[in-house]
Amino acid sequence: MSVARRALVLTASAALLAACSPSPAPSASNGAGAPAATSITELDYYADEQGSAAWQKILDTCATQTGIKIERQKVPTNQMLPKVLQSASSKTLPNLLFTDNPTLQQVAATGALTPLTDYGITTDGYYPSIVKAGTYQDKLYGVAPGVNGLALIYNKDLLQAAGVEPPKTWDELKAAAAKLTKDGKYGLAFSAIPSEEGTWQFLPFFWSNGAELSQLDSPKSAQALQYVTDLVNSGSASKSVVTWNQNDVADQFVGGNAAMMINGSWNIARLDEQKSLHYGVVPIPVPQAGGKPVVALGGEVGTIPVTGGPTQQAAGKVLSCILSEPTMLEWSKAHAYIPSKTATAQKFGTEQPSMQAFVDEVGTARSRTAELGEKYPKVSQALADALQAALTGKTPVDQALKAAQQASGS
Known part of the structure; x- marks a missing residue:
């Protein structure tokens, strides 16, 4: 979450979106003959000290x-998406914008972005899923220099002491989490808060089981949600997962309160600082042996807003x-x-062994907006609400997903 380092903000007021009415984007050649720009403005949300x-x-x-x-x-x-939509409406966007990849569809729909092909930027060599994340109505509006994702991170010492191998399937994960849950410590930690962050963490189970966002109440979806719900109901995962964000999950893992966690690649630097912590990383377990996990792509895409020919060209050089x-x-x-x-x-x-599991997953990862485009935020929130309802015991899984399907309008 990008995705995912922080909670993704994917909703904005309908009034803001309506105000950003689409208008034809001038091509990068507009302003031909004008002096080349020597400076540009850039906007991002890397506000934490290390990322910034x-x-x-x-x-x-x-x-x-x-x-x-x-x-x-x-x-x-x-504050990012509201600011971007407001700036799109008032035509005061920066020359270069890095935004969370699931928000690109909403921003591009305002007509405020220019196709990156105008600047000679191609998709040669990129993972197809990354290209899809930056595409709107068959035009490339954003490209990410790098992405992040989720994997299963485990405490080597705790697994070895319990005689547990890193799990590869759902059955193995269920058994491992149960065996590792003892003495007030949980086998597994993850985030299930009622926002995009909770959806982002659930999607690997949802998609890997063959469920689709267009049908939240399908049998495949119900099976995935029931699996995660059972992990909590059995005590293998804390009931507090409904209030833990991904930073809280990392705190639980680093503090020795959870033997395994579902979390992102951005935690690696922090884990490396813990000299007494010996950790390993494997892909998120899948329903059946031999399957490939389908995680959601996180990270930010670089885009070039409509600001005038010379500044657009300069932004194109910087983005390149x-x-x-x-x-x-x-x-x-x-x-x-x-990358x-x-x-x-x-x-x-190959050069960064702790990142290999994350690299392995990118090949089968999916863009959250590839299927639904601008409709994704509403569907995501509906799924997050279903996750909360099921995990808290408020609503049975099938009813929670039926309500989600109705709320999503998909």
Whole structure:
């Protein structure tokens, strides 16, 4: 969550979205003959100290390489989408915008973005799912230099002491979590808060079981939700998962209160700081042996708003620099992301063993908006509400999903 480092804010008022009425985007060639721009503005939400410093280094690198001054702006994650939609309405967007990938559809629908092909940016070598995440109505409006995702992170010492191997299937995960739950400690921790963050964590179970967002109340969906609900009802996972965000989950794991956790690649640096903690990372377990997990793609896409020919061209040069392989690798290493190009990611996984499981998952990962586009936020919230209702025991699984399907309007 990007995805996922912080809770994703995917909803904004209908009034804001209505105000951002689509209008034809001028091509990158508009302003031909005008002097080349020597500076641009950039907006992102890397507000935490580590992420902000790593991103600033990337911007400084590309400012030096392109000779273009970059005036950076940053806002907290929960303020990003409202600010972007307001700025789209008032035509005051920055020249270069990095936004959470599930929000691209909403922003592109306002007509405020320009196709990246106008700047010679291609999709050659990128994972198909990453291309889909940046595409709206068959045009490429955003590309991510790197992505993040979820995996199963486990405490090697606790598993070894219990004689448990890292699980690969749902049955193995259920058995392992049960055996590791003792002395006030839980076998598994995850986040199930009633927001996109909870949906993001549930989607690997949902999608890996063959469920689709267009039919939240399908048998496959019910099976996935029942599985997760059973983990909580059996005591293998805490009932507090409905209030834990992903940072809370990491706290539980680092504190030794959970033997395994579902969490993202952005935690690796923090885990490495814990010298007494010996951890391992494997792909999220799947329903049947031999299957491949289907996780949601997290991370931010670079976009170029409509601001005028010279500044758009300058932003295109900076974005091209950010998407170059050396810069892509630098960002991925600094921020525990996976490079967006297949060959680069494979090289990265070999060099960074703790990231290999995350790299392995990107090939089968999915864009959250690929199926539903602008409708995704409403469906996501409906699914998050169903997750809460089932895990708290308020509503049986089938009824919770039936209500979600009705609420989603999909």
